[in-house]
Amino acid sequence: MDPHDIKTIRVVAAVVEDNGRYLITQRRPTAVLPLMWEFPGGRVEDSETDAAALHREVRHRLGVDISIGQLISFVSHPYDRYVVDLYLYECRLVQGEPVARNVHAFRWATSAEFDQYPFTPADEASMNKLLGMG
Numbered sequence: 001m002d003p004h005d006i007k008t009i010r011v012v013a014a015v016v017e018d019n020g021r022y023l024i025t026q027r028r029p030t031a032v033l034p035l036m037w038e039f040p041g042g043r044v045e046d047s048e049t050d051a052a053a054l055h056r057e058v059r060h061r062l063g064v065d066i067s068i069g070q071l072i073s074f075v076s077h078p079y080d081r082y083v084v085d086l087y088l089y090e091c092r093l094v095q096g097e098p099v100a101r102n103v104h105a106f107r108w109a110t111s112a113e114f115d116q117y118p119f120t121p122a123d124e125a126s127m128n129k130l131l132g133m134g
Helices: 050-062 111-116 121-133
Strands: 007-018 021-026 041-043 065-078 082-095 105-110
Touching: 007 050, 007 065, 007 121, 021 050, 041 050, 050 065, 050 082, 065 121, 082 121, 105 111, 111 121
Parallel strands: 007 082
Antiparallel strands: 007 021, 007 041, 021 105, 065 082
């Protein structure tokens, strides 16, 4: 396969921290990378800003509104048929309590508990960066 044919997908995710615990979500059994854990977020559509995509995805998945702070981490992770450029933003919950709407489950986990949750490779790479930074 020609490396130029490989598609790059821009993905944004929210790092929502509350008293040392982070909001993580579990992918649905039918999703790519089924039942793996990740920071809530999703794909950025062509005409969208990162912030707009984050608002839309987090509301869609968890039914909450967030405020978006600074970009805290970026990783580019090659999968078999595409590359994911994952941008992690510092976010705060501003309205609502999370509900598992379009995710299999969610948890509030401390960084020490992260190794109990199998994370997607891109999120794992981001997390290692994050924890190295934290």
